[in-house]
Amino acid sequence: xxxxxxxxxxxxxxxxxxxxxxxxxxxxxxxxxxxxxxxxxxxxxxxxxxxxxxxxxx
Numbered sequence: 001x002x003x004x005x006x007x008x009x010x011x012x013x014x015x016x017x018x019x020x021x022x023x024x025x026x027x028x029x030x031x032x033x034x035x036x037x038x039x040x041x042x043x044x045x046x047x048x049x050x051x052x053x054x055x056x057x058x
Contacts, residue, residue, distance in 0.1 A: 012039070020052060 006013045016032050018024040024032075039046050 018052070 003015070004013050014035055016024070016028050018028060036048055039048065
């Protein structure tokens, strides 16, 4: 699977592996939301981008 070169995102890329066409595990979602909250609280100009490998379903 092709990924992103982290240098284009200031080395701030996080991957959470979720089987395509399935719901994420609660622990994965808790980890994800904690990471997002931390990142967003650091600077009002921070942004996030979310997508799945298949490009549908989330």
